[in-house]
Amino acid sequence: MKLSELAVGQQANICSLKQLDTSTRKKLMVMGVLPNTLVTLIRKAPMGDPLQVRIRDVSVAIRKSTAQQIMVEAQ
Incomplete structure (x- = not known):
């Protein structure tokens, strides 16, 4: 499933960042968005973009188009 498909409050493990372009992948990895x-998902903006996620006690805003390329496994 994609990160953008999570419901608010739902947790998941990041499985793959392979669909992202190299520069975006590197930026997210520096912020702690890593496999496993x-x-x-904390909240979605009123128009659905961006998404606020919590990773390792850090809150990060991610564009919906980027979240659609991050594969996760729901808990």
Whole structure:
């Protein structure tokens, strides 16, 4: 499933970042978005973009188009 498909409050493990382009992948990895990391969807903006996620006690805003390229496994 894709990160963008999570429901608010739902947790998942990040499985793959392979669909992202190299520069975006590197930026996210520096912020702690790594495979086998637990992520929680905190909220979606009123128009659905961006998404606020919590990764390792850090809150990160991610564009919906980027979240659609991050594969996760729901808990």
